[in-house]
Amino acid sequence: IAGITQAPTSQILAAGRRMTLRCTQDMRHNAMYWYRQDLGLGLRLIHYSNTAGTTGKGEVPDGYSVSRANTDDFPLTLASAVPSQTSVYFCASSDGGLSGDTQYFGPGTRLTVL
Amino acid sequence: AQSVTQLDSQVPVFEEAPVELRCNYSSSVSVYLFWYVQYPNQGLQLLLKYLSGSTLVKGINGFEAEFNKSQTSFHLRKPSVHISDTAEYFCAVSESNQGGKLIFGQGTELSVKP
Numbered sequence: 001i002a003g004i005t006q007a008p009t010s011q012i013l014a015a016g017r018r019m020t021l022r023c024t025q026d027m028r029h030n031a032m033y034w035y036r037q038d039l040g041l042g043l044r045l046i047h048y049s050n051t052a053g054t055t056g057k058g059e060v061p062d063g064y065s066v067s068r069a070n071t072d073d074f075p076l077t078l079a080s081a082v083p084s085q086t087s088v089y090f091c092a093s094s095d096g097g098l099s100g101d102t103q104y105f106g107p108g109t110r111l112t113v114l
Numbered sequence: 115a116q117s118v119t120q121l122d123s124q125v126p127v128f129e130e131a132p133v134e135l136r137c138n139y140s141s142s143v144s145v146y147l148f149w150y151v152q153y154p155n156q157g158l159q160l161l162l163k164y165l166s167g168s169t170l171v172k173g174i175n176g177f178e179a180e181f182n183k184s185q186t187s188f189h190l191r192k193p194s195v196h197i198s199d200t201a202e203y204f205c206a207v208s209e210s211n212q213g214g215k216l217i218f219g220q221g222t223e224l225s226v227k228p
Contacts, residue, residue: 004157031214040123042204042218043158050213058215090157097214100146100165105157 002026004106006091012112013081021076021109023091029104031097032074034058034066036087037108043090049074050097081113116141118207120219128227129197135190135222137205147188148206148216149179158204164188175199200226 007022025032030051035043035058045058049068063085065077074093078085089109094101121136139145146165150158162173169181179190188205205219 033214033216035218040220042118042120042220043206043216044218045215048213048215059217092158094214099208099210099213100163101214102148102160102163103158103214103216105150105159107157 003104004091004093006089006106006109008109009107010110010112012114013078015082015113016080019078019081019111021078021089021091021111023074023076023106024072025074025091025093025104025106026072027093027095027104028071029093029095030071031094031101032068033092033094033103034064034074034076035090035092036060036085037090038087046076046089048097081111083113085111086113087111116145116207116209116212116217118205118217118219120203120205120222122222123220124223124225126225126227127195130194132193133191133195133199133224135203135205135224137188137190137219139186139188139205139207141186141207141209144210146208146210147179147181148208149173149177149188149190150204150206152202152204152221154201161190161203195224195226197226197228199224 034046047066091106092103149161206216
């Protein structure tokens with residue numbers, strides 16, 4: 001079982017370009033999440049989805065969009081990248097999306113916006 | 115609004131010594147509490163979590179944490195650390211009325227020296 005896969009592993013992107021980070025899980029989990037990790041700030045929730053077809057905004061959603069067309073995939077799109085979006089991005093999933101559920105994390109995508 | 119504070123950004127310790135990583139939270143509703151570990155260049159994995167019941171929670175790799183409601187703390191401890199425990203540790207909180215969304219602390223970098 002692979003768990004959660006993320007692609008690409010790393011990317012250098014020019015400011016103003018559009019970028020989609022991919023996330024796929026094979027655990028049939030209902031809920032999925034996108035976080036960004038910045039030094040000294042920990043992880044901050046960008047967007048989440050409690051089930052296929054629904055999405056919600058997290059703590060830092062501006063400049064990002066998501067879609068959840070099916071259970072397995074949860075892509076994160078930066079419509080027009082800016083340098084402040086330089087970060088490490090983690091996708092996670094949980095079985096039911098409930099408060100006490102364990103979240104399982106992917107390996108991350110390191111994004112640099114120049 | 116809920117928040118999580120990890121009181122130490124870096125904790126250096128010698129091998130086989132005990133360690134405590136401190137975490138305090140604030141919330142106006144009941145919470146669930148988590149500790150995650152991130153090894154270098156990897157995603158996060160769950161160490162332990164507190165949902166209810168006994169306030170002393172045991173996790174993987176010999177770690178344990180104690181929930182103290184009056185002090186709003188959830189400190190992580192290990193009686194004897196190994197070199198392999200070198201990693202970043204994140205405390206996280208999920209409020210009972212917020213679904214699976216996690217609020218993370220800033221992280222504590224544990225460095226175990228021989």
